[in-house]
Amino acid sequence: EVQLVQSGAEVKKPGESLKISCKGSGYSFTSYWIGWVRQMPGKGLEWMGIIYPGDSDTRYSPSFQGQVTISADKSISTAYLQWSSLKASDTAMYYCARLSGSYYGGYWGQGTLVTVSS
Amino acid sequence: EIVLTQSPATLSLSPGERATLSCRASQSVSSYLAWYQQKPGQAPRLLIYDASNRATGIPARFSGSGSGTDFTLTISSLEPEDFAVYYCQQRSNWLFTFGPGTKVDIK
Numbered sequence: 001e002v003q004l005v006q007s008g009a010e011v012k013k014p015g016e017s018l019k020i021s022c023k024g025s026g027y028s029f030t031s032y033w034i035g036w037v038r039q040m041p042g043k044g045l046e047w048m049g050i051i052y053p054g055d056s057d058t059r060y061s062p063s064f065q066g067q068v069t070i071s072a073d074k075s076i077s078t079a080y081l082q083w084s085s086l087k088a089s090d091t092a093m094y095y096c097a098r099l100s101g102s103y104y105g106g107y108w109g110q111g112t113l114v115t116v117s118s
Numbered sequence: 119e120i121v122l123t124q125s126p127a128t129l130s131l132s133p134g135e136r137a138t139l140s141c142r143a144s145q146s147v148s149s150y151l152a153w154y155q156q157k158p159g160q161a162p163r164l165l166i167y168d169a170s171n172r173a174t175g176i177p178a179r180f181s182g183s184g185s186g187t188d189f190t191l192t193i194s195s196l197e198p199e200d201f202a203v204y205y206c207q208q209r210s211n212w213l214f215t216f217g218p219g220t221k222v223d224i225k
Contacts, residue, residue: 035214037162045154045162045205047214059212062119095161102168103209104152108161 002026004034004096004109011115012086019082020112022096029077030054033099036070036081039111040092050099051079086116120144122206122217130225137193139220141206146186150209153182153191156219157202165204166191196222 007021022034035050049060053072060070072079079096093111100106121144131137141151149169154162164173166182169189179194193200201224206217 044219045216047216061213100167104164104167104207105162106164106173111161
């Protein structure tokens with residue numbers, strides 16, 4: 001059974017750094033793209049970027065380029081999303097999704113709620 | 119960047135009625151379009167991919183059509199569990215974007 005398990009909720013202050021994770025199981029982790037999606041409170045879905053864990057090829061959506069870093073450690077089947085300096089506007093639910101063979105979000109993690117507040 | 123618009127923003131219907139949701143792209147995305155359902159407190163669920171293919175386990179009452187810039191998601195007869203927000207998403211040229219969503223609520 002394909003599963004994506006994300007790390008737990010975080011509460012941070014503006015300016016702090018953060019790295020959240022998404023662990024894949026039940027499939028070949030290196031063979032499928034994983035994407036990250038932001039959902040701000042009460043708002044819609046936004047693709048942030050995708051990574052191919054097999055070779056770490058990474059593509060960012062223009063709105064998120066330079067704002068976050070997406071990475072993966074294939075030895076532990078885990079993808080990451082990180083910030084070097086959080087802002088209050090980063091407060092959101094973040095989902096990881098495994099792309100299907102047709103490159104859509106076929107499997108999703110449960111989401112990680114990030115709250116940034118002074 | 120390709121922009122997706124969805125209409126209507128909200129659709130108020132009764133169980134058993136037919137729902138027709140629209141998604142329009144700012145330029146052609148060929149058939150590279152998906153539909154997702156999201157319920158409160160849950161992750162999105164893939165319903166339709168490549169415009170008209172149902173994802174695994176999705177009931178036959180959900181169908182998708184269209185190509186190029188105009189797409190439609192149809193729910194033939196609404197079940198109580200279908201009241202949710204629906205998003206379209208395109209995957210052209212590795213730049214993925216979602217539409218703003220259509221909320222289907224109970225009339």
